[in-house]
Structure formats: C-alpha cells, structure tokens
Amino acid sequence: MASHIGKLPVAIPAGVEVSIQGQEFSAKGPKGSDSYTIPECINGKVEGSEIILEPVNDERPTRADHGLSRSIIASIVEGVSKGFSKHLMIVGTGYRAAAKGKGLELSLGYSHTITVNPPEGITYELPNANEIIVHGTNKQLVGQAAANIRKLRAPEPYKGKGIKYQDEHILRKAGKAGK
Structure with missing residues (x-):
C-alpha cells in the first residue's frame, strides 16, 4: 500500500x-x-521534468517511508532552486542584533553579548537591528538555526519581550494589576 503523498510526482523547475x-x-x-539516500524499499526515477517514486514490488514500504521520501526530495528541489528563509523579530528595549563576520552578536538583556555562528550552508541577513533573516537551501537546517536563535531569549507572556518568528502570535497574560 503506497502513500497518497508518495504517489505524487515532484516537478523539476528550470535550472x-x-x-x-x-x-x-x-x-x-x-x-x-x-x-x-532513498530507502531501499523505494525506487526513484526521472521521467522528463518529473521525479517519480515507486515502491519496490517485493518489499512494501510503509506509507510513512514513501510519503516522507517524496516530501524530502520535494524540499531539496525547492531549496536548490528558490531556497528557504525564516524571519525573526527582536522585541524589547535595548535588545538588538549586529553582524559580526558571518555570525551575529546579540544583546538580549543579559550582562554579556551572545555570539551566534551560522552552521554550514546557512547565512544571516540583518535588515535592521531588530530583524534577523535566516537563509539556506536545507529546510530542516534553516528551521533549526532559527529555533536556536529564538531559544536564546524566548518571548515572555507579560510584555512580549524576546525573539519571536515574524508570524508568531504571543498570548499575553495580565499582570498583577489585572486581578
């Protein structure tokens, strides 16, 4: 039994x-x-401008293997053609980021600055001192690099200060005066 996602062909863009x-x-x-590396229970082939993944007859892949392999291959194709990015916002008085070589130097309200160096294949862009854009071709690595930066000062629920994703909504709590 094959996966519904795994059966879909992956389009190969120009270039x-x-x-x-x-x-x-x-x-x-x-x-x-x-x-x-495609699992042994799946055959891959290129037909025209599409990639097709099919289960091997004698070994039946689980739906997860088939669908996961197709999703990973689709992400790789999208990554090498367009790339991936995550947009982070820094919220808080005195919180800021500055470029330091290929890495970042973050002032996040601690007694010291924090230096973050990018993993292989990842680049950081700073449109201003309160925004960080993480770029790369590997979807998982871009997400992990952004999560590692966010983890340094996660947003707190009272004033919303910290590092958050651009589209993230922080649920706010009432303070002591909100009894």
Missing part, C-alpha cells in the same frame, strides 16, 4: 539538475546542491 543513481538522489541548482 535544476537532478540525478538518481541507485538509491542516491542529488540535485544541483542556482542556490546550491544537496543529496539524499
């Missing part, structure tokens, strides 16, 4: 080169390159 040799999938595009 992206894709190859499947055995169980090794690799993609190269304008933003970079990435690879993935």
Whole structure:
C-alpha cells in the first residue's frame, strides 16, 4: 500500500539538475546542491521534468517511508532552486542584533553579548537591528538555526519581550494589576 503523498510526482523547475543513481538522489541548482539516500524499499526515477517514486514490488514500504521520501526530495528541489528563509523579530528595549563576520552578536538583556555562528550552508541577513533573516537551501537546517536563535531569549507572556518568528502570535497574560 503506497502513500497518497508518495504517489505524487515532484516537478523539476528550470535550472535544476537532478540525478538518481541507485538509491542516491542529488540535485544541483542556482542556490546550491544537496543529496539524499532513498530507502531501499523505494525506487526513484526521472521521467522528463518529473521525479517519480515507486515502491519496490517485493518489499512494501510503509506509507510513512514513501510519503516522507517524496516530501524530502520535494524540499531539496525547492531549496536548490528558490531556497528557504525564516524571519525573526527582536522585541524589547535595548535588545538588538549586529553582524559580526558571518555570525551575529546579540544583546538580549543579559550582562554579556551572545555570539551566534551560522552552521554550514546557512547565512544571516540583518535588515535592521531588530530583524534577523535566516537563509539556506536545507529546510530542516534553516528551521533549526532559527529555533536556536529564538531559544536564546524566548518571548515572555507579560510584555512580549524576546525573539519571536515574524508570524508568531504571543498570548499575553495580565499582570498583577489585572486581578
């Protein structure tokens, strides 16, 4: 039994080169390159401008293996063609970020500044002192790098100070005067 998601073909956009040799999938595009090892129970092939994943007859993949492999391959193709980004906002008086080489230097209300260096394949952009944009080709790595920065000073519920995602809504609590 195959996955409904796994059955869907993955479209290959213009400017992206894709190859499947055995169980090794690799993609190269304008933003970079990435690879993935397809599980043994799934065959991958390139037909025209689409990637098709099919279960091997003698071994039945679980729906999760089939759908997950298709989702990872689709993310790799999107990452090497367009890239991924996460937008973080810094809220609070005196809280700010500054570029320091390839990394960031964050002032978050502690007695010291915090230096954050990007993992391999990740870049930071600072439109102003209160915004950080994390860019990269690997969806999981971009999300993890943004989560690591947010974790340094998570938003608090009383005044909303801290680092939050741009589209995140912080539930506010009433203070002592709100009895």
